[in-house]
Amino acid sequence: MHWRITLEAVDPIGDGYRKEFMIEKNLDGLADGKLGCSIEDGKAIMKEVQKIIVERQLDLWVRYCRVCPTCKGMLPIKDYNHRKILTVFGEIPVRFPRLMVCQKCNPACCFTFSPAADICKDRATPELLELSAKLGAKFSYREASDLLATFLPDQSARTFTTLRNRTLAIGKRIEEAERQQRWFENLNYPDRMQLELALAGDPASEFVFNVDTAHIPLIKRYGGRTFEAVVGHCGRGGRGDPPGHVFAFEGTHPKKLKVTAALALKGQGHADRGEITVISDGAECLKRLAGMLPQPVAHILDWFHISMKVQPLAQLAATVPKGIVRL
Template sequence: MHWRITVEAVDPIGDGYSKEFLVEKSLDDLTEGRLGCSIEDGKTIMAQIQKAVVERELDLWVRYRRVCQTCGGKLPIKDYQKRTILTVFGSVPVTYPWLLVCQKCSPWSSLTLSPATEICPDRATPELLEISASLGARMSYREASDILSTFLPCHLSRKFTTLRHRTLAIGKRVDNAERNRLSHESLNYRDRAQLELNMEGDKAREIIFSVDTAHIPLFKRYGGRTFEAVVGHCGRGGRGDTPGPVLAFEGTHPAELKPTWRSPCRPPQ
């Protein structure tokens, strides 16, 4: 038995688009309980639909980017390049052009732009990266890759090393975004103002801030790498007072020290 599936769409520019493909089903498998579409059939169907949608959307985006925003002319094509875009419903190989800047508006410039890189800079959709990072953070990379390969038609999800790289890359982006937010955040909190009495020798008025660093060398027997560790403590000088925050982290780069120290010492909201 052959199932013919047709995908039709009407573009914003008014052009019609349709693509059809066949899915084969054997009636001999009905006696074995193989009724309806299996997971593998669903992977095949969704992979074909995803391929048609991605190719058409990329074609529309290239048409839009070829129009110069200043004079309305078309940008010249320098070359064509091939790329594989990874999605939750399979990998889609696409061919797209490299565009030159408008030679009428900027005849002296030879800069190029890639339409596919603008909408998919990671060669993978954000949804696939989010699912990979979410599963990779909750369970082992091998188990997470097995789950993804069971339900998603992405052949790269069977490699647990790929999932590990995705998870670590997403975690690094989250850390960098948090550091940037903390480094640009204002410290002018209203509840930071306090009344200090002029009492010499009062230990309760002191704030002691202790910092210590250590260089941990590489042990060739156990592998790993060399890194620096920073340990800090902030608290009052009086005995019996509530201890302040204690924190430790890796690295002594000046760009990371400032937001890292400030984040645990933030006043309660």
């Protein structure tokens, strides 16, 4: 039994568009309960429908972009590129042109551009990225990949690393978006006039910041430049707590330091209560961090840098002859 599926579209430009494809269903499996379309049939149908729709959408978009906005002429085509776009209903190979700028309106310009290059910059649709990140956050990456491969076409269960990379990339984008939002917010924390009562076993009793700066020198062999980086860790003060938030960024800008510290506190569950301790080497840029965080904040020097100050005295004392009277 052959089934002919026909797709008809009415384009905004008024052209009729019609595509047909065939699927085959036999009657051999009816006695075993194989009635209607199976999951594999549905995946094959949706992949073909997706391919037809994507190709037509790109064709209309290229037609629209070929019209010069000044003289209303048609932009010349230099060559064609090929790309594969990943969608929820399969991997769609597309062919799109590179256009040259209008030589009548811009005779001195000879550069080219691709009107379809800005569509799906990740080579995947946002819907597929969102679905991958949502499943990757709820299940293990391998289980989420198997689930996608079961119901969606061209989603191989063996490429669970791709789903992991998608999930991590979406997480970085969300974190960067929140960072940009907090960059322009006024992060003024209200001063608390009285301290909270210290309760035994309170999970929000203490937050600890370990912050240090590192000077990255210039390596002439590999190029680059000299710069300073801030590396830190924010966690709970109790023993046995899960590892905290690790952060690092270039430069020592106070605004960037404040925004990063605010995101680290939020990641640890800070809710405007609890005492904060900042442990650093005493650098001037890190001393200001104590005043940027919600109060009360205690700033102390770490033992490593204290020992670095004491170590030269210990070495000097070791070289003093035993016969010399010590005052």
